[in-house]
Amino acid sequence: MMKMWRVGLDEAGRGPCLGPLVVGLCAVPINDVALLVEAGVKDSKDLSIKKRRELVDWYKQQMDSREWKYVVNICSPQRIDAALSKDGLNILEVDLFAECLNSLSQQLSENVSILADACDVNPQRFTDRIIARIRNWPWQQSEMDSIHKADSIDPVVGMSSIFAKVTRDEMIEEISQQVGFSVGSGYPSDPNTQKILGRLVTSPLPHSELRWSWATIKNKWMEKYETPPPIRNESINVQKTLF
Template identity: 30%
Template sequence: MGRFKETEIEKIVEKLKQCGAVFEPPPKHASYRIRLGDGILTIYSSGSLVYGGKDKERLKNIVMKVLSSSIDKTPRVGCDEAGKGEYVGPLVVSAVFADEFGIDKLLRLGVKDSKKLSDKKVLELSEKIREKVNGKVKILMPKSYNILYSKFKNLNKLLDYVYCELLKDLYRKFKFKKVVIDKYDNTLESELRKIFPKNMDIVVVNRAEDDPVVAAASIVARAERLRRMELLEKKYGISLPKGNKPEEIDTFLNNVPEELLPELVKTHFNIKRGDQG
């Protein structure tokens, strides 16, 4: 499961009290140790939940009912991207569609903002998300990205275009009435309103990853980027930096021929050989 907010934990604790749960002394770094039948729930100060015992599934079901009751179940598309700020590797944009039942499935998986998850967990969850809900992914490998960027000359305009095309494709299939996107500029909403019906509920907000459908899209996007980075490494026989740490970028640039860079990096980034030292 993910990390939960204090208000969510309060609701969980109150519900378990109503169910007759026994509250035992918590272990170190934990706020609660709660026993219900043969199930044990430990709630850590960080907001993490750990289940144990033979009745742990019963406890999970109770917790998920508490959480799902406070979450909007409107069928919707959630969107997010990975690789926007990274010099090396592809840009991946993901859109996930989930109806009421799909949202429940995502909650049971414990989806949360992919930035809070390890690479291993992201890859694992991505497969499960793809099994439970529908969606679409647009992958712009560096070569394609650079060609498209040369047309728009602006990253946000490029993203606006990709999101519009991706959502148009998804709309043809699912006719969704709501879309939630993590905000990166002030123009996307107006661009979307040009192409979708007037009654479309378009939500473009900061920290949209708090929405489980957006969190699912975030996980799928990051997982796909990880896979594509691995493919690039195998194809060219080099190690690629996952972020923008100066020392890693410097090592990378010192080991890659200049003519190969357009296949591996976003060339409009203001990074040159020797800049990182």
């Protein structure tokens, strides 16, 4: 008898004006879900930076012996800006979630129960849009659902949120190293981010790690140059990691 799998998906970085949006996916046999709970997995927002990193390391250590899997899909600010000029952020997230599932399908595409943290006010619409993009769906003996706050309800979705958050935090650290100063969290409400935006919004083009289409960036550009900001080109940058 084939084992049943639980797959969870969540994102980190929808709201910031700087850095990537990251979608995480985790897949574990349903009989192993209790191990996530025992390890302290929960919504990434309820965990310290140290604990999140420890859980990612712990999860990776289980992968060989237990066949656990994860996917990380990193969406660049450039792709975010392109999406905002077309179908919007909700459709972009649909695409990103579907890309994770299509990556997973290279290893696992049957006996799967999928739960996503809904990024749409209408969870069923979010589900329907994703499955319309999944290769060879419906998978055998498989189902998918989306609910709001799934990361605080389901430990596999919670683990996915941890992967997404840790990955985004690491990339924000890389951006800080690249520019030579801390960029904060990247959220417009973060005073540390607000303080450095003027150093990244510079002529002739804003920094590549900024989301040019965000009101925060547009306003900062107008404040400095008194002209509308440039429109980003539409070439897309996609980076996925599958394990």
